[in-house]
Amino acid sequence: MQAASQLHPIFYFSKRGSSTKSDGWMKLGGWNSSRINFTRRDQSLRCLTPIRKTRLFAVSNADDGHPYAPVLEEDSNTNHAPSSEPETFFSKWSPPKYLWRGLSVPVLAGQVIIRTLKGKVHWRNTLQQLERVGPKSVGVCLLTSAFVGMAFTIQFVREFTRLGLNRSVGGVLALAFSRELSPVVTSIVVAGRIGSAFAAELGTMQVSEQTDTLRVLGSNPVDYLVTPRVIASSLALPFLTLMCFTVGMASSALLADSVYGISINIILDSAQRALRSWDIISAMIKSQVFGMIISIVSCAWGVTTMGGAKGVGESTTSAVVISLVVLTGAKNGVSFLVHSFADALNTQKTNQHFPIDKSNKTNSPPFHETKQDFAVLENNVTLSDAKEDEERESEEDPCSGKYIYIHNLPSRFNNDVLKDCRMLIKWFDMCPSLMNSGLGPIVEKPQRVLSDKSWFETNQFMLEVIFHNRMKQYKCLTDDSSLASAIYVPFYAGLDVGRYLWDYNISVRDSSASGLVNWLANRVEWQRMWGRDHFFVSGRIAWDFRRQSDNESDWGSNLMSLPESMNMTMLSIESTSWSNEFAIPYPTYFHPSSDSEVIRWKKRMRSRKRRYLFSFAGAPRPGMNDSIRGHLISQCLASKSTCKFLNCRSGANKCDNPVEVIKVFRDSIFCLQPSGDSYTRRSTFDSILAGCIPVFFHPYSAYAQYTWYFPRNYSKYSVYIPEGDIKDGRVSLNEALSRFTKGQILAMRKEVVKLIPKVIYAVPGSGLERFEDAFDIAVNRVLERVEKVRKDTKEGKDPGVDFAVGDRWKLKLSGIVGDHPLEQSL
Numbered sequence: 056m057q058a059a060s061q062l063h064p065i066f067y068f069s070k071r072g073s074s075t076k077s078d079g080w081m082k083l084g085g086w087n088s089s090r091i092n093f094t095r096r097d098q099s100l101r102c103l104t105p106i107r108k109t110r111l112f113a114v115s116n117a118d119d120g121h122p123y124a125p126v127l128e129e130d131s132n133t134n135h136a137p138s139s140e141p142e143t144f145f146s147k148w149s150p151p152k153y154l155w156r157g158l159s160v161p162v163l164a165g166q167v168i169i170r171t172l173k174g175k176v177h178w179r180n181t182l183q184q185l186e187r188v189g190p191k192s193v194g195v196c197l198l199t200s201a202f203v204g205m206a207f208t209i210q211f212v213r214e215f216t217r218l219g220l221n222r223s224v225g226g227v228l229a230l231a232f233s234r235e236l237s238p239v240v241t242s243i244v245v246a247g248r249i250g251s252a253f254a255a256e257l258g259t260m261q262v263s264e265q266t267d268t269l270r271v272l273g274s275n276p277v278d279y280l281v282t283p284r285v286i287a288s289s290l291a292l293p294f295l296t297l298m299c300f301t302v303g304m305a306s307s308a309l310l311a312d313s314v315y316g317i318s319i320n321i322i323l324d325s326a327q328r329a330l331r332s333w334d335i336i337s338a339m340i341k342s343q344v345f346g347m348i349i350s351i352v353s354c355a356w357g358v359t360t361m362g363g364a365k366g367v368g369e370s371t372t373s374a375v376v377i378s379l380v381v382l383t384g385a386k387n388g389v390s391f392l393v394h395s396f397a398d399a400l401n402t403q404k405t406n407q408h409f410p411i412d413k414s415n416k417t418n419s420p421p422f423h424e425t426k427q428d429f430a431v432l433e434n435n436v437t438l439s440d441a442k443e444d445e446e447r448e449s450e451e452d453p454c455s456g457k458y459i460y461i462h463n464l465p466s467r468f469n470n471d472v473l474k475d476c477r478m479l480i481k482w483f484d485m486c487p488s489l490m491n492s493g494l495g496p497i498v499e500k501p502q503r504v505l506s507d508k509s510w511f512e513t514n515q516f517m518l519e520v521i522f523h524n525r526m527k528q529y530k531c532l533t534d535d536s537s538l539a540s541a542i543y544v545p546f547y548a549g550l551d552v553g554r555y556l557w558d559y560n561i562s563v564r565d566s567s568a569s570g571l572v573n574w575l576a577n578r579v580e581w582q583r584m585w586g587r588d589h590f591f592v593s594g595r596i597a598w599d600f601r602r603q604s605d606n607e608s609d610w611g612s613n614l615m616s617l618p619e620s621m622n623m624t625m626l627s628i629e630s631t632s633w634s635n636e637f638a639i640p641y642p643t644y645f646h647p648s649s650d651s652e653v654i655r656w657k658k659r660m661r662s663r664k665r666r667y668l669f670s671f672a673g674a675p676r677p678g679m680n681d682s683i684r685g686h687l688i689s690q691c692l693a694s695k696s697t698c699k700f701l702n703c704r705s706g707a708n709k710c711d712n713p714v715e716v717i718k719v720f721r722d723s724i725f726c727l728q729p730s731g732d733s734y735t736r737r738s739t740f741d742s743i744l745a746g747c748i749p750v751f752f753h754p755y756s757a758y759a760q761y762t763w764y765f766p767r768n769y770s771k772y773s774v775y776i777p778e779g780d781i782k783d784g785r786v787s788l789n790e791a792l793s794r795f796t797k798g799q800i801l802a803m804r805k806e807v808v809k810l811i812p813k814v815i816y817a818v819p820g821s822g823l824e825r826f827e828d829a830f831d832i833a834v835n836r837v838l839e840r841v842e843k844v845r846k847d848t849k850e851g852k853d854p855g856v857d858f859a860v861g862d863r864w865k866l867k868l869s870g871i872v873g874d875h876p877l878e879q880s881l
Contacts, residue, residue, distance in 0.1 A: 185290060253284055257358050260357075262363055356370045552600070642816055671698070
């Protein structure tokens with residue numbers, strides 16, 4: 056071919072006699088396979104290397120009268136061929152094969168581009184090649200993509216499920232297929248199927264001198280052979296990639312649903328949230344570049360083929376290998392350019408949404424800092440104008456007012472606490488509870504009591520770990536603290552102090568608390584609102600952090616008594632009377648990954664037929680004089696068939712078994728919830744989860760605690776019987792609970808079942824679309840609380856008023872109504 060001839064003008068005799076004239080060069084053939092002198096029309100040249108001395112005679116053929124040229128050898132010391140240049144060092148050197156083949160790629164690419172721009176394209180051949188690269192390659196591409204998708208799913212979905220990241224599976228699949236897998240897999244298949252065919256075809260044409268024939272006929276081989284193949288590959292590969300992406304996602308979703316129980320709807324929802332239009336566009340751009348690389352390299356290797364059939368085989372193999380090597384390097388370069396372009400677009404959009412303040416060089420929505428809170432701002436901008444700007448910004452950014460920044464605490468405040476998991480609780484090995492992002496081991500044998508999935512042996516003290524992992528997946532996280540509406544402090548307060556509550560002095564118990572507040576007070580985030588936008592979570596009751604004195608015998612640490620802690624909001628499983636503490640639900644055993652799982656469970660509990668009028672799961676407290684548990688157990692045992700008692704005395708493990716606990720509650724109409732070691736108990740939320748109507752005996756057990764979660768009218772979902780009536784024997788549980796009509800019970804159960812989504816924590820990384828779970832409600836209420844502090848500050852009020860005030864039980868019970876006045880119990 057012309058390109059090859061110009062790059063390597065060294066000619067060989069073939070074994071058969073031939074004489075071919077091509078593009079001004081004269082080829083001479085003979086029986087002797089060696090280099091020979093040759094002559095051009097306008098000048099004579101000498102070969103690059105010496106040859107054996109021969110004489111060439113033109114003699115008439117005796118058979119047909121045509122002349123032929125026998126070659127006679129002579130002495131090798133002389134050369135009768137004319138020479139027009141002196142012999143030099145470089146005249147004896149020829150470039151290595153890999154070098155001139157490599158150089159042929161950019162030369163050929165340049166010729167294709169120039170000829171295409173000039174319109175020198177053989178369109179009929181292009182359509183034929185397009186059909187060959189596209190429709191005829193669809194089957195093998197889709198089949199390969201399906202198997203790759205399944206293999207990819209098997210490798211990582213199991214780990215994601217173990218970590219509780221079911222909700223992220225679809226997004227990871229979509230991004231992996233769109234950004235890398237689909238373009239690369241499609242290109243590899245095309246390189247093996249089409250690239251090898253291109254190299255073999257053109258190589259065969261080159262060694263059989265068909266390319267020379269095209270020139271003789273007046274056709275440019277680049278226009279007729281190379282350009283159509285390059286155009287066809289660059290056009291077909293983007294569409295093949297798009298189809299491979301679809302099939303790969305489909306096969307992965309089907310496998311994840313059938314084998315790992317992750318709903319297809321969850322995968323599609325996650326993929327839709329994670330995928331952007333630019334991801335698909337970038338995949339098509341990559342595949343178009345890959346198609347051009349495959350076709351140009353394969354054609355270049357084909358047109359530089361020498362050595363007959365053996366050379367064709369070597370060129371075909373080498374073309375595929377070189378194409379794959381070049382693809383690997385090009386993939387990294389193209390990915391970097393595409394992602395850089397995407398980051399530039401995102402930065403531009405961010406700057407449009409949040410203009411940069413030239414004075415302090417920070418991106419911040421208006422009025423996030425107190426120094427801007429004035430009735431009339433600079434440049435005659437009033438508060439009404441600023442409010443309009445905020446509303447306009449909220450419409451543009453769905454996370455406006457919801458951004459949360461997570462402090463990057465030193466590991467000694469969280470991760471290091473978990474390292475010695477056997478010491479977290481004095482009497483228990485907590486290491487198994489750390490599995491699945493703090494949800495604990497999966498319930499292996501639901502025994503037809505629980506649904507087949509989403510049930511874990513969750514420990515109540517793991518709330519801090521569960522909340523932290525959920526917060527990592529929060530949709531409105533920000534790395535820029537100036538944008539944040541609230542600051543989350545991932546301090547494992549309960550797990551930390553739980554190690555030292557027994558047999559340790561107060562300096563050890565208080566060390567982490569003092570270290571934490573000192574670290575926070577030195578951060579720039581603290582200075583903005585002096586910590587009033589900070590919040591943290593505890594898996595223990597708040598009493599464990601309010602030691603009354605510095606006596607060694609007093610219980611707990613002094614975390615919530617420190618001045619800095621007074622400016623923070625604490626979320627715990629049970630609060631005290633302080634106004635900066637809020638109770639959130641205990642972790643239950645049910646952690647769904649989709650709305651459909653919640654709906655199915657709610658329907659199952661609503662229609663459940665129940666054998667017992669009431670039940671109690673617990674143990675007596677003989678050392679607690681005020682406890683009514685002994686009275687409740689006595690009445691339950693005396694009621695025989697109408698009450699079910701699940702004994703949780705020391706040594707028995709039935710109350711730690713999700714199946715045993717839910718089995719009792721799902722078969723009971725009412726569930727007794729007296730105070731335990733403190734006012735609240737986890738059993739309250741287990742009973743709600745089972746659709747069992749809770750019976751409370753103290754207003755601090757629920758009504759004054761979970762005000763964010765339970766209705767104000769407690770008689771809609773629960774029964775209240777004062778403790779004193781039980782102690783004095785004035786109330787028989789069997790008689791009191793039997794007075795409720797069937798209609799009343801159904802109405803109360805309906806309200807209880809409605810509470811199920813509010814008291815559960817979904818799997819980290821999943822979340823619910825139709826329902827707000829306990830995490831969502833807690834975060835939203837914290838954001839509302841911080842926003843109120845900001846509003847008070849803007850209006851000139853003291854933000855510290857009522858922020859952290861003790862003895863607020865009455866305030867927490869304000870607005871709570873029902874069948875009995877609760878103030879008598881205070």
